[in-house]
Amino acid sequence: MENLLLLHGALGAASTMEPLANALQERFKVHTLDFTGHGGRPLPQEPFSMQLFVQDILRLLEEKEISSTHIFGYSMGGYAALSLAQQHPQCVKSVFTLATKFSWSPETAAKEIKLLNPEKIAEKVPAFAQALATRHHPQDWKQVMHKTAEMMLYLGEQPDLTSDVLPQIQVPVHLAVGDQDNMVSVEETLWAYRQLPKAQLQVLPATRHPLEAVSVDKLNQEIRQFISQATVSI
Template identity: 55%
Template sequence: MPDLLLLHGALGAASTLHPLEQMLEADFTVHPLNFQGHGGSAMPQEPFRIALFAENVLHYLDQHQLQQVDIFGYSMGGYVALYLALQHPERVRRIFTLATKFSWSQDTAVKEVKMLQPEKVQEKVPAFAAVLAERHQPNEWQEVMRRTADMMLHLGNHPLLTEETLSRIPIPIRVSVGDRDSMVSLQETAWAYQHLPNASLQVFPDTHHPLEKANLSQLQHELRLFLGKETI
């Protein structure tokens, strides 16, 4: 069966993709992985960066002797997937992204980071803090959040996916977004689509940003179509 890598989003972990993984196992050899510092994996000495997470993926591919894979990337995972394809296009066959934020600037990063203050999260949404604590143990979820905020500020100053770099990614890519996503706009998703030479664009109806609120049956169907496991 084809190898399909699942890449999680910021503050996420391989476990957050487990429901989708189960739905895809009949058609693919599914590979979920945790970026360093996520899901209880060892915290890296260096800061969180997209390039670091792309190296995590490359290491996983080499470790499991996978010469080429398909990738589904949710949110930040999609950004990592495209950056990996930019650096190593021969290792990636196709990419399907959902809810990936492509528009990064200083202003955008500052806005995003305002929501990543551990003390405020603990005070205002303790249930979410408890979820993060369980998801990332034995690492401290506060450290994961602080490092994620630092990564976003760095990305705002040094975006990796630009008109020029996107134009150099040759492989087939599906960029998708939910029509009710309050974090990722259709405009920035369409911008990425327009600059990728071999891309298609999809909008999921009645779909918000959190993956747990997505219609996974519909997502499974679209993944099968795009990756050649199902015909219309």
């Protein structure tokens, strides 16, 4: 069985990948992880960063004695997966991203972090606040959100995946984005697709940003098909 690592998005955790992991486990040896500070893991003294999350992935691969793996990354998880593929190509067989944001600038970062106000969320969307509290217990979900906002501000100033970096990624990549995603545009995903040497682009109709907005059966089917194609081309 081929190894497949599922990476969660910002404010997420390995638990958010469980429905997809269950669907894929008949075909792949599926692995998940909680990035540092997520899913109850201790919050680091240092800021959240792609480099920190890349180290999380490398540590998992070493612990499980996995030399190379396919990766599915949702949103921030896709950004981390591509960063890993650029820095450590020997560890990555292919990358499938969903709803990953590529257009980072001070302006886009400022727009994103307006949505990351813990006090407003606790007041206006208490059910979401409670879900985050449960997901990241015993850590403080508000601190997770603050650190995520800080990371986005940094990405706005110094994005990891630039027009100089993306062409260096030589593994097969599948970029999927919803046509109704209010956080990630089709245009920025198309831009990334044009920078990557071995990429394919998929626009999902009537699909918003949340992972839950995409059918698990649909994702299962698309991931299986892509990895089958990628395995032939490797």
